[in-house]
């Protein structure tokens with residue numbers, strides 16, 4: 059491994075994720091802007107979001123000061139040294155923090171003390187998968203606290219929502235989660251949904267939906283239909299950007315599933331704010347860039 | 353129509369603002385998060401006068417440059433966490449403008465009406481854009497004790513954009529929208 063190469067390109071992955079809103083997200087916001095009435099708060103806020111994205115990209119500064127939890131997902135070739143990659147990733151995070159691409163944002167849960175480098179137990183989060191390719195596929199999602207706090211998990215059946223263990227029940231859960239979130243997760247956000255799994259894997263899989271591009275649709279027909287229906291329904295809610303009213307209450311809905319136990323039926327809903335930070339890169343064996351993803 | 357308001361944010365100025373007004377704020381503002389609010393509400397003396405001042409719920413990304421500081425990113429953070437402390441800070445210290453996101457609860461709404469204080473919603477996540485309206489960093493307090501995110505940054509801003517969502521008449525746009533969207537939710541669940 060060429061250490062310097064790897065570190066440099068991992069820092070670059072963090073920089074792009076923090077400062078450069080993905081094109082698919084930006085396009086959806088731009089389309090939403092066209093639907094809002096000129097001079098309305100919704101219109102003003104959406105255009106400020108677009109201006110912010112342009113400025114962050116141009117000046118290489120964080121889109122949002124809450125640079126969030128960093129979740130890396132690496133897909134590596136057989137026999138690849140994942141321990142080495144993990145320690146390079148940690149030093150890249152520390153470096154990106156020194157360079158101001160990340161805020162000092164990691165706190166000890168008992169003492170309240172700050173980890174000034176953002177390197178701490180389970181920070182950054184790293185998942186390693188084995189793939190068939192010769193390159194390392196590195197994906198990064200950064201998710202802030204405001205939107206993380208409005209995630210919801212439901213155990214069906216849920217009598218108050220009238221939600222039974224079917225797709226209509228899932229629809230009810232997602233609408234309830236969106237209503238409860240109001241603008242607090244920095245609306246308009248993207249909803250990542252997982253049907254099934256357990257309490258831990260449900261949320262994890264809901265978040266994995268954020269790796270999908272906003273334009274894609276689930277390959278499972280009924281889920282694709284559910285995604286479309288929810289997108290339409292949420293628009294009718296009129297929560298609006300930052301919860302101040304308007305037609306744009308979300309940027310999309312992504313639904314995935316996991317198997318479950320007969321006794322459990324969880325619906326996990328994760329909310330990703332409009333400052334949707336997701337990037338990826340394919341790196342060669344020496345750490346050189348093959349191609350940027352998204 | 354954008355209403356411009358400048359420091360000092362006197363009672364007269366803030367009582368003229370209404371829910372839904374777009375404002376451009378200029379002059380001195382202070383950042384504060386959980387640690388600061390708790391301390392101030394518990395009676396720790398503020399190192400600066402807050403009368404007719406603005407409190408910005410924000411933990412900025414600040415970099416040292418030469419002898420001074422530069423703010424790179426400074427969007428609002430969730431205000432609701434300060435709801436238990438805010439009324440005392442408004443009443444005892446005379447804060448007249450709160451800037452944040454998500455609005456605040458009943459206790460703060462009442463304190464705003466009684467004392468003459470408004471709540472402004474800034475665009476969450478618009479950290480680069482809002483940082484660009486910061487002209488300079490005048491100083492910082494509690495940096496050692498709280499760390500850079502929780503510290504009290506003294507900033508001078510020019511045309512900082514926000515919308516009034518809680519006014520001195522006791523109105524809250526957050527409450528109105530919550531009520532309206534609840535109706536919409538009910539309709540979607542019935543349909």
Ligand code: SF4
Nearest residue numbers: 122202204244331477
């Ligand atoms: S929820 Fe809002 S404040 Fe938090 S990271 Fe997202 S845009 Fe930033």
